[in-house]
Amino acid sequence: MNILETIPKSDSDLLLESWGYNLITEYHQMLKAAKFNNSIILDLATGTGRASSVLTRMNFNVLTGDYSLDKKSEAERRITEKYFNKVKFVKLNLESLPFDDDSIENIVCLNTLHELSNPVKCLEEIIRVHSRTGIMLLADFNPLGFDVMDRLHLSRFNKVHPRGNILPETTLKILQENYFKINLLSTELNSGFIVLGKN
Template identity: 30%
Template sequence: MNRTTHDSETLANRQQILKREAHLRRFGYDSPAAIEFVLAQASPLEGSVLEIGTGKGRFLVGLARHSAAITTVDIAVEDQQCARLNARYAGVEEKIRFVVQDATRLPWPDRTFDAVVTMNAMHHILHFHQVLEEMLRVVKPGGKVVMADFSPRGFQILARAHRAEGKTHPHEHYDFRELQRSLRKRGLATWLRKGCNQEVLVARLPASPV
């Protein structure tokens, strides 16, 4: 149990996150289980890790339990503010560097990170193929790229959950098998897994540069 005293903003943010998770659970999506599933496929995550698409920081907080040093980028300032509060609530804020940035142009030199990961952000990103090139550019030789998004069934659940609120959701669906084929052709070792309404593609770069 978390016994730290939190300010009202941190607690209100936590309540919002729990409310959202409860809504999704009613439609069949278990957010904590999905995060654990993705982390299990991505592990081990050693060294420096870059996350693309911070969002409200759900996956980020899970990541922080597996990695010592995380940098996370998001194009939206407000989302990163929520994520920071979420990380503060979980007591992992100190491990994380928050950067507001469009991931189509990352501000780091080639081969900076040991792993680059993203969960449930791909369908929000208009030019994901451009982002993927950046992910591959900034990861070190022998490093790992992890891409996770909702499975087709996960997207159906999400659509129902949003319809119940009178909303629609962006749904730019990327074909994970196609992504896997193109990464294999470029010499990466890949694993594709499905579970907990997620698809997860893990790719490891060769030890010498691609």
């Protein structure tokens, strides 16, 4: 059995699958492409636990944080009890992370920047704590992904999905100012960057 099939599907996952999309598979593709260099990952932000659930199936230990733990039970349902020992939840503010400079080896930040009111400050803070020897995977929805999320949110919640206020070009420029190796990454619904070699 495919290990990803052990991740319980939310109503949103099922609806996306009925339209021919699978975010769990896309997350797995992106996480696999990052080739993280050790078994501990900081996942920003937790949300409904999609990234953490995939990371645990890939045998990573995950420190996952969000500004609120309101969705922790939803994240735990997705992660499942068998993998709880691989995850630690923390409440944190992305604008002021509780970590020392250059202290976090591997960071994952998937489909988060568009949710933030101050994404540039948050990105600068993520870069501050990222280790010079570590790997970071940063991705967000591409135009098709945002269109699909709009369709999903209109169908389920009668509103469109937020698109945020940071352009991919801005994200790339900030990364280029801070890293010497940036690999572009693209899936059907997402685009992003695998970065290493912080200046």
